[in-house]
Amino acid sequence: QYCHYVSYPPFCCHASLPPPFSLFSLLPPAKFTVTPLCCPSRSSILTGRYPHNHEVRNNSLNGNCSSLQWQKGPEAEAFPTYLNKLKYQTFFSGKYLNQYGSKAAGSVGHIPPGWDQWHALVGNSQYYNYTLSANGKEEKHGDSYEDDYLTDLILNRSLHFLDDRSPQHPFFLMLSPPACHSPWTAAPQYQKEFKDVQAPRDGSFNKPGKDKHWLLRQPPNPMPNSSITFLDNAYRKRWQTLLSVDDMVEKLVKKLDSIKELNNTYIFYTSDNGYHTGQFSLPIDKRQLYEFDIRIPLMVRGPGIKAKQAPVLNIDLAPTILDIAGVNLSSVNVDGQSFLAPSLRNGTARPYFLVEYTGEGQPTSDPTCPKLGPGVSQCFPDCVCEDAYNNTYACVRTLDSKMNMQYCEFADSESYVEVYNLTSDPHQLENIVKKVDPSILQIMNQRLIKLQSCVSDSCRDYKQK
DSSP, X not given: OOOOOOOSSEEEEEXXXXXXXXXXXXXXXXXXXXXXXXXXXXXXXXXXXXXXXXXXXXXXXXXXXXXXXXXXTGGGGSHHHHHHHTTOEEEEXXXXXXXXXXXXXXXXXXXXXXXXXXXXXXXXXXXXSOEXXXXXXXXXXXXXXXXXXXXHHHHXXXXXXXXXXXXXXXXXXXXXXXXXXXTOOOOGGGTTTTTTOOOOOSTTBTOXXXXXXXXXXXXXXXXXXXXXXXXXXXXXXXXXXXXXXXXXXXXXXXXXXXXXXXXXXXXXEEOSOOOEESBTTOOEEOOSSSHHHHBOOEEEESTTOOOOOSOEEGGGHHHXXXXXXXXXXXXXXXXXOOOOTTTXXXXXXXXXXXXXXXXXXXXXXXXXXXXXXXXXXEEETTTEEEEETTOXXXXXXXXXXXXXXXXXXXXXXXXXXXXXXXXXOTTOOOOOTTTSOHHHHHHHHHHHHHHHTOXXXXXXXXXXX
16 A cells, blocks of 8 residues: 655545545545644644644644654654555655754754655745755755745655655655745745735624633724735735645646556645634634634545545544555554544544644733733734733534534633534634533533543543533
8 A cells, every 4th residue: 555645735645546536525524623733733643643642732842842752752653653664655845843953852863753755844934045954964945946945845856756766665745835824935926916815804804702712802803904904915925825835736646647656646635724814803823713723624635535524633634544554543542533435444423522722922021012911922013912821722622413513611710611503603703601501511511521631542432422
């Protein structure tokens, strides 16, 4: 079985199984990350575990992002290590984890186990003027589009890998372009595209967060014109950067076809988190518990992949890839489950799941927003801060034939609770915690307690009400 995987946005896997299939099958509309932030979400993709089990809490070294603790524990058990044992030829290029390559995390010489070819970005997203770890050696890049534009470089190195690989062994690629992350530097030929496009104005756009956690009650409403101009510009630039990703996917698919491997290859296209542009008057970012931040795209092309209605999580990617490769999943410590047909291997549809996040803040007041005092971060003008130490929450998201609900508890001095009926209120405009039957709140609380302490098999035990 061969496996080719392309990540954020795309993934791919290669297996000697029969076609036919369409270019991409859109897996169910219910596709979620279990935590809406880069490093913990990527750690969940690599391990198939909830954040409380891989212990990466945020994007900082103190939050365990690419830390020595991560390297000694979860990283050593990430899914590429299993593929390596099965003689897969493995390739990684692009953004890995936000703190990768820092001196306190082993510098560029650290190559995570399981990878044969390693071309990883040092630090967070850049398009030019960045440093790579090229198989453990520092490689600096400048600002030449032809030589340095990172999305294109990732593609070109993946194509060389496919040319140079041994046909005797299966292969696996993970391509992780920076797009559409800030600083939103589009390729020169795309910098004038989408000039009239605006962020969508429907749903919760520019609505007040008056019944939500204190952080959501701070932004001025309606937003000032300066914020709207800023977020519209960000929205356009994000789209512009993705045109190079579109080119990357097209050229990769054509390459697989030209080497007669396309019909043996699984291709996964996804992201690590959602994003907001103006929802609840928050200009731009992720990190929040709402659908716009926790829902992710996920498209899959490959043998046996069919559209499904059951929710799919980013922690399901690792077990699915290992399932494709023929690994016995009972021997792997994962919280997610394979969605490869005809498996869901234990046959259990997921009626509810956990979303958890640990907020980040600064020990001193932000100069753009001194009135909020210390403990906040990611602040914009007009005293709009996107995160805080006590923006720490855990949610149980229930999604089955009987209920479409989200129940969230904050770890703050208020012990604040938010509850949403997504059937009647898909944009989460009304927190109904004071209107819900107390017995339902009790069930949700018990589910949340169970999920927050679950490990491996117990994360897939849905026998409790």
